[in-house]
Amino acid sequence: MQSPEDEVSFGRSADADTGQGDDATLTFDPGYALATRGLSKRFRNGQLAVDTLDLAVPAGSVYGFLGPNGSGKTTTIRMLLGLIQPTAGSHQMLGFPMPEGQIEALARVGSLVEGPAFYPQLSGRGNLARLDAADRTASPATAPARIERALDRVGLLAAADKKYKAYSLGMKQRLAIATSLLRPRELVILDEPTNGLDPQGTREVRSLIRRIAADGATVFVSSHLLAEVEQICTHVGVMRSGRLVFSGPLSQLRGSGTSRVMVRTSQPELAAKVLNDLGLAEIRQEGQEVTADLGTLQPEFICERLVYAGVPVAGLDTPKRSLEDEFVELTGEGFDVEQ
Ligand SMILES: Nc1ncnc2c1ncn2[C@@H]1O[C@H](COP(=O)(O)OP(=O)(O)O)[C@@H](O)[C@H]1O
Numbered sequence: 001m002q003s004p005e006d007e008v009s010f011g012r013s014a015d016a017d018t019g020q021g022d023d024a025t026l027t028f029d030p031g032y033a034l035a036t037r038g039l040s041k042r043f044r045n046g047q048l049a050v051d052t053l054d055l056a057v058p059a060g061s062v063y064g065f066l067g068p069n070g071s072g073k074t075t076t077i078r079m080l081l082g083l084i085q086p087t088a089g090s091h092q093m094l095g096f097p098m099p100e101g102q103i104e105a106l107a108r109v110g111s112l113v114e115g116p117a118f119y120p121q122l123s124g125r126g127n128l129a130r131l132d133a134a135d136r137t138a139s140p141a142t143a144p145a146r147i148e149r150a151l152d153r154v155g156l157l158a159a160a161d162k163k164y165k166a167y168s169l170g171m172k173q174r175l176a177i178a179t180s181l182l183r184p185r186e187l188v189i190l191d192e193p194t195n196g197l198d199p200q201g202t203r204e205v206r207s208l209i210r211r212i213a214a215d216g217a218t219v220f221v222s223s224h225l226l227a228e229v230e231q232i233c234t235h236v237g238v239m240r241s242g243r244l245v246f247s248g249p250l251s252q253l254r255g256s257g258t259s260r261v262m263v264r265t266s267q268p269e270l271a272a273k274v275l276n277d278l279g280l281a282e283i284r285q286e287g288q289e290v291t292a293d294l295g296t297l298q299p300e301f302i303c304e305r306l307v308y309a310g311v312p313v314a315g316l317d318t319p320k321r322s323l324e325d326e327f328v329e330l331t332g333e334g335f336d337v338e339q
């Protein structure tokens, strides 16, 4: 099953933190591009938007930071980037403690939190040049090469001299991501980069994220739509009301949750009674189908007991739960509910 290397719970660095007891400071673990401990944000109005978050983002991963609207994703990202102060906890980025190492860390981090303001009359290249010039730490002499490379990476070279207002939604978002790639980055943090995009734009952003990851950067990407990032993530964290309710490799999420058994029969009431007598939980009957949590029982055994009790078994299956099902269970709501 799960190899210890795949574990991304915070346990490892906590164990390495010898003799520190419950000290909340983090020890640097080079295996993680991003790590938080007990990170929390309570807004002045009293709302606890992020509640003791222990995040561990493995270096080289594409980490999907998922959760419904209002679950605390943007607030977390703003804290990670030092845009707002946490009310408790600590974090490190690329091994630098924050906020002490903010200058060194942020030079290696590209981010897109709120879309930068673009001038509709300027071309993509013109917009990037303007934003690049605003970065005091970047040498003007190398600006054209930097801009060219960023445009190339997001696949906008051919459209570089088109006016921004003529860009498609996907092109606009790719240009926004290009602003985070003007410099070489080890970590790229994108807050809902597919928000508001049509399916084509979403695909464009997805393939761009794949390319950024293939170039060796760790990508931390938030979304309230599981389906939009599922295909590109190696790891996921799931937020619910400010708390991280799951964190680990995507494959582990697939395997989590309880297995179900499904019986198709012309006598569903009798089948439900047999399953109940066997001690199975969460028995549900829908038409000619009865489902229940499998627990530790073997499906063969259940089938045998059903037949023995006189249930005409037309079909018996142990349906795999979809990722969507896992999320609904974790977040307590349909994941693609727009608010
Ligand atoms: N500046 C703020 N002041 C007060 N509450 C806020 C502020 N920003 C966000 N919140 C609240 O914090 C919660 C989390 O918001 P947010 O981090 O934006 O969630 P997400 O990005 O997952 O949609 C929400 O209930 C939101 O209303």
Ligand SMILES: [Mg+2]
Residues within 6 Å of the ligand: 073, 074, 075, 191, 192
């Ligand atoms: Mg948000």
